[in-house]
Amino acid sequence: MKFILAAAALAASSLAMAHNCPNEMKAIDAKLSSNPTLSAADMGKVKALRADGEKFHKAGKHDDSMKALGDAKKLLGI
Known part of the structure; x- marks a missing residue:
């Protein structure tokens, strides 16, 4: 029974992560549209x-997507 509950929790968390990638991309896009003050190098990295992040999301690699998007958000200060 515990195994089934653990598997269900893992599946639910994976789905939650998958659905959050687009929200993270939207947040980054919104910040980019406000013309943040970043060096050219940092803007390129972002x-x-x-x-x-989008490529990983489309490939189903949501952990990698969230890491890349999180790193972009850190550079943007969000």
């Missing part, structure tokens, strides 16, 4: 991380 855009690359944002693109990586």
Whole structure:
């Protein structure tokens, strides 16, 4: 019984992560549209991380997606 509950919890958390990737991308896009003051190098990193996050999300690699998007958000200060 405990195994079934653990498996169900894991499946639910994976789905929650999968659904959160688009929200993270929206937050990054909103901040980028406000023309944040970043160096050209940091802006390049943010855009690359944002693109990586979307690529990982589409490939079903949600942990990798959330890491890339989290790193982009840190650079943006959000």
